[in-house]
Amino acid sequence: MNAPRKKVLLVDDVELFVELEKTFFHRANVTLLVARNGLEALDLARRERPDLIFMDLFMPEMDGDVACARLKEDPDLSSIPVVMVTHGGRDADLQRCRDAGCDDILLKPVNRHKFVAAARRFIGLEDRVAPRVDARIEVRYANGGNELTDYSLNMSTGGLFLETDRLLPVETELQVSFNLPDRDEPVRTRARVAWANEPDNRIKPGLPPGMGLQFLDLSLDDLQDVRSFVREHLDRILPS
Template sequence: MPKKILLVDDAAMFLEIQKDFLKLSSISVLCAKDGLEALEKARILHPDLLVMDLHMPRMTGDECCKAMKADPALSSIPVIMATSAGKEGDHEICRKAGCDGLLTKPFERGLFLDAIRRFIPELDRREARIPFTSAIRFQAFRVTMTGTILDLSARGIFVATEYDLDVGTEIVLTFALADANGSLIQAKGVVRWKNSSAKKIKEEYPQGFGLEFTAIAGESLSVFKHFLAKSRLDN
């Protein structure tokens, strides 16, 4: 069964931001709008991790955290507390409540996912890659480049290309699926590893890079997921 994470915030915008960060993972995402609702859901659903705002109505985040840590049935569930930038006093409140980690708003995607990985290493568990060949156009530093996709998964692709991009480079990309409609996928991603002419991480791959998706635009996401599901059945 997939790991479960409970996101707790009275601001819908922050819940949506966190859900967006996690949408390409296999983690089951649950939501609550205050500490009281979070406590109720934790008792029923027993999530693997909570990410909880401090300041909320009905029951604040620190009150909920204290209640969980005092409950033998819930005390083992890690709690990451979120506070606004520049409020050091809030950090101390969270620590005294017994939280297991701290995040600062506004959330930065990389730091947010790093915090989750501490408690749910399965966040990065790779799905089997599907052999797939398609031309790709991508842009980095306002320069348009081309390459060829050699495989893909729900989390990313390998791109064979002559362009030597550094790990961490963010790119915008477009490629076509081999479906009946020749659907175009528009996405954003970041280079996670590379095979360069000087050093190859994977000898069986040509020069290029492994890319992790950070966002797949609009309708492209549902089309992409459908294509992956069908490809797995065919294979």
């Protein structure tokens, strides 16, 4: 049985920004809701109970920080994560967002990577085009001087899930290497921690504690080898 689609509420009075933000989720299995000001956002939040809200700061009728504060004061709505979106990063504007009780702040011009990272962090957003296969492979990784070793549970051409209790902050960059079957040289790449499955807060309950790693600079040869590995495993599990 498929899990219900998550609801994401986009709140901005500028059509251009709303349409741009919509494109960030075109590959995601989510239902998008749109409000043009804080009052509309409050009304939609009460009726639809979104799982995540991206809220512009400056809007007509009611600014985003006022709407955010009212959401956080409502016992029925206070648990909904609110990500404030604002221009420029002026200290006074950032403080308004913090005072409203928001869960995170993003700066315009909007960036797809940061939007999707926020959605992944708060609601476990799936944003994957490449097929993923089970893969129990020893992975060596380093953040600075010490090299650590753990095992992957699955892999795609875009990254892998690393089973580990040694969780690192999201966006941490690592040097990663691993050996694929029937290949002499290891695959080496930079990777970033895209999301974390914390022991007490598993955004993907079907997986153990660990980290989703996104490959950042696979060479063409390494990419081809990873793609071949994934295809071979898919051929074994998919009917001909």
